[in-house]
Amino acid sequence: MARYFTEEHEWIDVEGESATVGITDYAQEQLGDIVFVEVPEAGTVVEKGGEVAVVESVKAASDVYSPVSGEVTEGNSALEDEPALVNSSPEEEGWFYRLTMSDSSELEGLMNEAAYKDYVDSL
Amino acid sequence: MSMNREGRPTRPQDAEATSETFTGNRALMLEEPLLFEIGDATLTGVDLEAAPQAESRLGGLERNRPIGLAGLSEPETVRHYTRLSRQNYAIDLGLFPLGSCTMKHNPRLNEKVARMPGFADVHPLQPVDTVRGALEVINELAFWLIDLTGMDGVAMSPKAGAHGELCGILCIRAALEARGDAREVILVPESAHGTNPATAAFAGYRVENIPANADGRVDLEALKERLGKGGEGDCDVAGVMITNPNTCGLFERDMKAISDAVHEAGGFVYCDGANFNAIVGRVRPGDLGVDAMHINLHKTFSTPHGGGGPGSGPVVLSEALCPYGPIPFTAKTKDGVVHLVEEENAAEFDHNDSFGRMVAFHGQMGMFTRALAYMMSHGADGLKQVAEDAVLNANYVLRSLEDVLDAPFGKSGPCMHEALFSDKGLADGFSTLDIAKALIDEGYHPMTMYFPLVVHGAMLVEPTETESKAALDQFIGALRSVAARAKAGDKSLHAAPVHAPRRRLDETAAARKPVLVWREPEVAEAAE
Numbered sequence: 001m002a003r004y005f006t007e008e009h010e011w012i013d014v015e016g017e018s019a020t021v022g023i024t025d026y027a028q029e030q031l032g033d034i035v036f037v038e039v040p041e042a043g044t045v046v047e048k049g050g051e052v053a054v055v056e057s058v059k060a061a062s063d064v065y066s067p068v069s070g071e072v073t074e075g076n077s078a079l080e081d082e083p084a085l086v087n088s089s090p091e092e093e094g095w096f097y098r099l100t101m102s103d104s105s106e107l108e109g110l111m112n113e114a115a116y117k118d119y120v121d122s123l
Numbered sequence: 124m125s126m127n128r129e130g131r132p133t134r135p136q137d138a139e140a141t142s143e144t145f146t147g148n149r150a151l152m153l154e155e156p157l158l159f160e161i162g163d164a165t166l167t168g169v170d171l172e173a174a175p176q177a178e179s180r181l182g183g184l185e186r187n188r189p190i191g192l193a194g195l196s197e198p199e200t201v202r203h204y205t206r207l208s209r210q211n212y213a214i215d216l217g218l219f220p221l222g223s224c225t226m227k228h229n230p231r232l233n234e235k236v237a238r239m240p241g242f243a244d245v246h247p248l249q250p251v252d253t254v255r256g257a258l259e260v261i262n263e264l265a266f267w268l269i270d271l272t273g274m275d276g277v278a279m280s281p282k283a284g285a286h287g288e289l290c291g292i293l294c295i296r297a298a299l300e301a302r303g304d305a306r307e308v309i310l311v312p313e314s315a316h317g318t319n320p321a322t323a324a325f326a327g328y329r330v331e332n333i334p335a336n337a338d339g340r341v342d343l344e345a346l347k348e349r350l351g352k353g354g355e356g357d358c359d360v361a362g363v364m365i366t367n368p369n370t371c372g373l374f375e376r377d378m379k380a381i382s383d384a385v386h387e388a389g390g391f392v393y394c395d396g397a398n399f400n401a402i403v404g405r406v407r408p409g410d411l412g413v414d415a416m417h418i419n420l421h422k423t424f425s426t427p428h429g430g431g432g433p434g435s436g437p438v439v440l441s442e443a444l445c446p447y448g449p450i451p452f453t454a455k456t457k458d459g460v461v462h463l464v465e466e467e468n469a470a471e472f473d474h475n476d477s478f479g480r481m482v483a484f485h486g487q488m489g490m491f492t493r494a495l496a497y498m499m500s501h502g503a504d505g506l507k508q509v510a511e512d513a514v515l516n517a518n519y520v521l522r523s524l525e526d527v528l529d530a531p532f533g534k535s536g537p538c539m540h541e542a543l544f545s546d547k548g549l550a551d552g553f554s555t556l557d558i559a560k561a562l563i564d565e566g567y568h569p570m571t572m573y574f575p576l577v578v579h580g581a582m583l584v585e586p587t588e589t590e591s592k593a594a595l596d597q598f599i600g601a602l603r604s605v606a607a608r609a610k611a612g613d614k615s616l617h618a619a620p621v622h623a624p625r626r627r628l629d630e631t632a633a634a635r636k637p638v639l640v641w642r643e644p645e646v647a648e649a650a651e
Contacts, residue, residue: 035631
């Protein structure tokens with residue numbers, strides 16, 4: 001399994017053609033207490049860079065962009081009742097959705113963990 | 124000490140005053156229960172004779188249990204709301220630095236005019252001949268708005284800023300569709316008001332961001348590049364929505380170049396007029412190539428916020444968009460008579476391409492009279508001074524505080540009518556929220572915080588033009604003191620507000636688990 005990161009602070013875990021997406025620890029830290037999350041339903045077709053989910057904190061509402069194109073297989077329904085999971089476990093239990101990727105070459109432009117860390121340090 | 128359910132104290136903290144009062148009141152700071160807690164569901168506020176027993180004709184659908192509304196007498200009700208109103212903060216109580224909202228003084232002259240029976244007591248379904256004076260007022264206000272903005276027409280009916288945005292975007296859509304050029308995208312800068320992308324999406328467009336440059340202004344080159352995407356004659360951009368002055372408190376100097384580029388690509392320019400107070404009488408948006416702009420009468424022209432329901436957000440339109448504007452509107456014929464143009468007579472006034480009607484009637488009369496009273500009492504020169512003083516006051520705040528608070532665009536030149544600060548430089552663990560809460564203790568409504576989103580921990584301060592230097596100095600002193608405490612890591616700041624009717628409330632819990640309906644305590648407990 002490999003993990004990649006976007007400049008918009010999403011992470012994506014890839015295993016074969018399937019992938020899991022969430023927002024990074026840095027993102028949840030910046031947003032503050034998350035109060036609402038809207039995740040896509042299974043069957044939703046998403047494009048790389050397209051708006052796929054909404055995350056709302058006490059400070060702001062933000063869009064989450066899909067790091068890759070594909071079809072959503074599952075949204076994390078646990079976030080509906082417990083949006084705080086994004087704060088307490090952003091990169092594990094607080095995942096947003098799983099999808100089947102349609103073009104794994106789209107992963108090429110994404111950052112690995114070290115590159116993302118450098119990117120965050122530069123902000 | 125009284126605690127809420129989460130174990131946080133709900134009363135101000137005061138080391139000296141340890142004694143609890145019998146009532147829970149602290150002198151004039153009154154503890155106010157909910158109406159349901161005051162009232163008794165078995166009582167009513169009025170004595171009515173028992174109704175004669177009549178045979179029910181409800182066929183078994185009679186109410187079989189009490190309705191459960193709190194029974195209250197008139198004095199109990201009046202006191203409840205009056206007590207609550209004393210805990211409110213208002214522009215009539217003090218400086219209201221809420222950036223982007225232009226919390227202006229509402230002159231009393233406006234109120235006198237608005238209460239004149241010829242304006243206050245008219246009904247929209249009255250015969251037109253009996254309301255000529257009111258129509259004249261609408262038409263005169265329309266003339267002022269067109270004149271001040273350098274535009275060609277104005278839709279007076281929209282009820283609020285965001286409603287006006289929708290009106291403008293629908294005009295753009297109608298104009299594009301009229302030439303058979305359906306486009307899909309509206310471009311919005313990163314620092315836009317949240318209503319802009321919401322409006323575009325509501326009108327069926329896809330929203331894309333335009334990045335800002337290091338100055339805090341729209342990146343013109345990035346905009347041009349996006350407009351050119353797809354090759355010549357194949358632009359999918361219907362228009363841009365730009366706030367000028369923008370929400371970073373800066374004037375978009377490239378506005379004319381932005382408009383030219385958008386027009387060249389066949390698109391339209393929508394300007395969010397929320398910040399018009401900074402430029403009224405000085406700059407005419409029409410001269411900058413704007414095609415549509417809403418004007419929040421409550422921001423620039425001193426009507427009360429919310430307007431007592433509904434508000435008013437007229438939209439000025441360029442020559443290109445005028446034919447598509449909504450009905451009804453007023454038009455003056457050569458004989459000096461002001462007409463109300465509606466579906467029936469639109470053809471007579473050559474207005475056949477209107478996208479339709481947004482509201483039932485002509486607009487919010489109460490706001491029109493107040494706005495016109497404000498304009499006429501100030502005159503053109505007075506309005507110009509409004510903008511100048513608003514900008515001067517904001518710059519005074521900016522320069523008086525930039526040594527203690529980080530001003531991210533302080534080096535981009537003078538600000539407009541808002542001073543923007545960030546949370547950079549505060550001690551570890553201290554945030555914009557701590558400063559905002561401590562300002563409540565100082566007796567001020569907090570500034571706008573965490574907006575615009577492009578600035579970390581943003582604090583947006585808009586003093587408005589009517590504040591005196593003494594009032595500004597006191598506010599600056601308060602903010603300076605609070606900021607200094609946050610920089611020094613004064614932990615007592617985390618407890619703020621300590622002097623307010625309620626201590627720091629748990630905003631996260633309120634958003635995650637809102638309790639929206641009152642229930643009998645035992646019912647509420649049983650449900651938990």
